[in-house]
Amino acid sequence: MTNVSNAYLSQIERGLHQPSVKVLRSIADALNLSGEALFTRAGFASPEQDQPQNSSKTESAILADTRLTDEEKQILVSIYRKFASRTEDDS
Numbered sequence: 001m002t003n004v005s006n007a008y009l010s011q012i013e014r015g016l017h018q019p020s021v022k023v024l025r026s027i028a029d030a031l032n033l034s035g036e037a038l039f040t041r042a043g044f045a046s047p048e049q050d051q052p053q054n055s056s057k058t059e060s061a062i063l064a065d066t067r068l069t070d071e072e073k074q075i076l077v078s079i080y081r082k083f084a085s086r087t088e089d090d091s
Helices: 008-014 022-031 037-040 057-064 070-090
Strands: none
Touching: 008 022, 022 037, 022 070, 037 070, 057 070
């Protein structure tokens, strides 16, 4: 259903590979989920992270990139916020 090989899916599940946005979208589509919902369920994003926050230069650059779809932009911003908040917690 994902058009991704079982072997590659297994490697993703075991943490041996980090899938591209295209592969993640295929997995989300097969599960009838949006990309954001997939990331939320996987623990990479939370619903409150999708609300506007103080925008960083990194977030602004992601949102301004015309090569990305709106969904890809939101996924990348969610991931960035997750890592940024983790870094702040470690400080």
